[in-house]
Amino acid sequence: xxxxxxxxxxxxxxxxxxxxxxxxxxxxxxxxxxxxxxxxxxxxxxxxxxxxxxxxxxxxxxxxxxxxxxxxxxxxxxxxxxxxxxxxxxxxxxxxxxxxxxxxxxxxxxxxxxxxxxxxxxxxxxxxxxxxxxxxxxxxxxxxxxxxxxxxxxxxxxxxxxxxxxxxxxxxxxxxxxxxxxxxxxxxxxxxxxxxxxxxxxxxxxxxxxxxxxxxxxxxxxxxxxxxxxxxxxxxxxxxxxxxxxxxxxxxxxxxxxxxxxxxxxxxxxxxxxxxxxxxxxxxxxxxxxx
Numbered sequence: 541x542x543x544x545x546x547x548x549x550x551x552x553x554x555x556x557x558x559x560x561x562x563x564x565x566x567x568x569x570x571x572x573x574x575x576x577x578x579x580x581x582x583x584x585x586x587x588x589x590x591x592x593x594x595x596x597x598x599x600x601x602x603x604x605x606x607x608x609x610x611x612x613x614x615x616x617x618x619x620x621x622x623x624x625x626x627x628x629x630x631x632x633x634x635x636x637x638x639x640x641x642x643x644x645x646x647x648x649x650x651x652x653x654x655x656x657x658x659x660x661x662x663x664x665x666x667x668x669x670x671x672x673x674x675x676x677x678x679x680x681x682x683x684x685x686x687x688x689x690x691x692x693x694x695x696x697x698x699x700x701x702x703x704x705x706x707x708x709x710x711x712x713x714x715x716x717x718x719x720x721x722x723x724x725x726x727x728x729x730x731x732x733x734x735x736x737x738x739x740x741x742x743x744x745x746x747x748x749x750x751x752x753x754x755x756x757x758x759x760x761x762x763x764x765x766x767x768x769x770x771x772x773x774x775x776x777x778x779x780x781x782x783x784x785x786x787x788x789x790x791x792x793x794x795x796x797x798x799x800x801x802x803x804x805x806x807x808x809x810x811x812x813x814x815x816x817x818x819x820x821x822x823x824x825x826x827x828x829x830x831x
Contacts, residue, residue: 542818547586547826550609551575552635554617554651556594556628566758571615574746578814593635594619594628606642610829611822614648614655616744620706621654621664633659636738643735645821647814650704653729653740656715660733663710671766672702672723673759674752674778675804676743679727685718689820690730690739693812698803700727700743700810701752703759707742728813737821745813749789749805753782 551572553560563570572590579586589609592598594617600606614636619629636659639646648655654664679700685691708726711717712733719728724742731738747755756763760775769775778798785794789805803809 541581542583542823544585545583545823547583547611547818547822548609549579549583549586549588549611549613549822550600551588551590551613551615552632553590553592553615554594554619554632554655555592555615556617556619557592559618560592563758566754568754568758569751571746574751575613575615575814578746578811582815583818593632596627596631606638606644607829609644610826611645611647611817612639614646614652614740616650616652616703619651621651621658622706637734640734640736640738643825645817645825646736646738646740647817647821648738648740649744649746650702650742653708653726653742654706656729656731656738656740657708657710657712657726660712660714660731660738662708662712662715662731664706665709666705667707667724669723671705671762671768672742673763673768674703674756675699675701675800676721676723676727677799679719679721679743681719682717684716684730685728688716688718688730690813690816691718691728692816692820694809695803698809699801700741700745700804701747702743703752703755704742739813739817739821741813745811748807748810749782749786749800753779753786756782 553572576588579588589601591600623629636655658664677699679698681691681696707724714732716730721727728741757779760772763769781798
């Protein structure tokens with residue numbers, strides 16, 4: 541925790557307005573709030589702004605510039621990044637490229653890793669294995685990942701919350717594969733492009749069991765349609781179990797039933813990537829601006 545550190549962070553919410561409204565109707569937590577909750581604990585004096593970049597005409601707050609911030613965080617999104625005719629998508633890619641060129645550190649999860657790759661010349665496609673959801677049971681650090689600062693302090697094998705249909709299929713020039721998995725090969729990357737560095741994960745360190753339970757409940761219909769469940773009652777049984785384990789994280793019976801371990805349940809382990817991004821990218825960048 542950095543109790544007295546006065547950072548300026550911009551959270552870029554990649555969801556369009558219609559999807560954000562569905563979040564409210566479905567009792568799903570907004571991803572920018574999940575990141576803000578982390579920042580409130582780890583850097584409580586940070587100034588945090590949120591930009592809804594998928595809204596055409598939106599921009600960073602009046603009176604600020606790209607260089608006003610010490611770092612940018614990209615949330616997930618339900619848009620499709622390879623839909624090159626969608627201005628809600630293309631304006632996001634263009635903005636990330638500007639951040640790369642300006643040299644401001646970026647971090648992102650899910651949509652964020654796809655943004656890190658595509659904005660620097662990589663490729664994303666629909667995963668032929670279908671949706672990856674709830675949590676990835678065994679994410680593995682690569683040799684590069686074991687040396688990386690993004691994954692410093694993570695175990696060699698760990699779990700991570702996931703909910704996505706697309707995957708990075710080609711790393712951009714300057715990209716390093718830091719973590720991999722069986723369902724989704726690219727689970728964590730570092731991309732150096734232009735003057736900037738983008739650290740990103742396909743999984744969600746900002747989520748917890750309770751928030752994933754809410755998201756699964758809201759995604760019940762597609763999860764049933766895609767064959768993961770037969771009935772809504774089965775979905776809601778899992779939702780209840782996830783919420784119960786969130787309330788009682790040492791419940792061994794629920795841990796075994798769900799298959800979750802400390803790397804998923806413990807904030808200390810699960811959010812290590814976010815702390816590393818602040819410590820090893822954002823703070824050094826901020827200090828360099830004041831030299």
